[in-house]
Amino acid sequence: MSQYLGAATAVELFDQMGPGTVALLRVAGAGAVLVVVRRSWRRRWSRTELAWTAAFGAALASMNLFFYLAVERLPLGNSVAIEFIGPIAVAALGTRTARSGAALALAVAGVVALAGFAPPEAQLGALFSLIAGALWAGYIILGHRVARSGMAVDGLGVGMLIGAVAIGPAGIGGLDAGAAAPLLLAGGVAAGVLSNVIPYGIDQVVMQRLARARFALLQALLPATAALVGLAWLRQVPSLREVAGIALVIAAIVINRQSDPTPGDVVP
Secondary structure, eight states, X not given: OHHHHHHHHHHHHHHXXXXXHHHHHHHHHHHHHHHHHXXXXXXXXXXXXXXXXXXXXXXXXXXXXXXXXXHTTSOHHXXXXXXXHHHHHHHHHHHOSHHHHHHHHHHHHHHHHHHTXXXXXXXXXXXXXXXXXXXXXHHHHHHHHHHHTTOHHHHHHHHHHHHHHHHHHHHGGGHHXXXXXXXXXXXXXXXXXXXXXXXXXXXXXHHTTSOXXXXXXXXXXXXXXXXXXXXXXXXXXXXXXXXXXXXXXXXXXXXXGGGOOOGGXXXX
């Protein structure tokens, strides 16, 4: 819920600052909050740790940017469902079973239902969602590396600050609007706390205990949650075709659970 309440907050800011600037504020604000709370500067960072943290942060920030570019053009639930191709692919590669292959095929069918018959602007949004999904796969893989190396939440905060630098060129131009209206800046930071600090902080705890494939599969509620938040907050009423597409993606996640290995079967 926190993840997509933050996304809905961000959508409300797009007209004033644009998705690139809101993404920058989200990542930079969330990173600053975590670094201050955790006092991450006290930690001794090796070069290897900083390299993994930087890669993780760049993937996370870029994922946020492309997700915002997508939800500017697509309903929230549609964007999340299409983005799920990333973690479903991670799960399929982690399990390598006929069931996981069928799940991936179902997910692709869901994406076609959501985007295949949409107008060009929505198809561009679907493309951005697919890019965000690929970056989400990178987030899962790199996030497990960061979590299980002991950096965990410290790595998340520092990584987001590095990621903010990486996506800075896409959002820095809109900061003038925020400077003229401090409430807009506060809204961007609030989106970061809701969408990054709370859910990603929980992710870092969970990733220490679960394998990548299981983590990717246990998020089956996210597309439905996003669609419900989009309906309640943004008044985005899905069509029957869109509901069917989201349902296909959820089914793809659920049917693959039985082929998921135990945490000890997967090398992080």
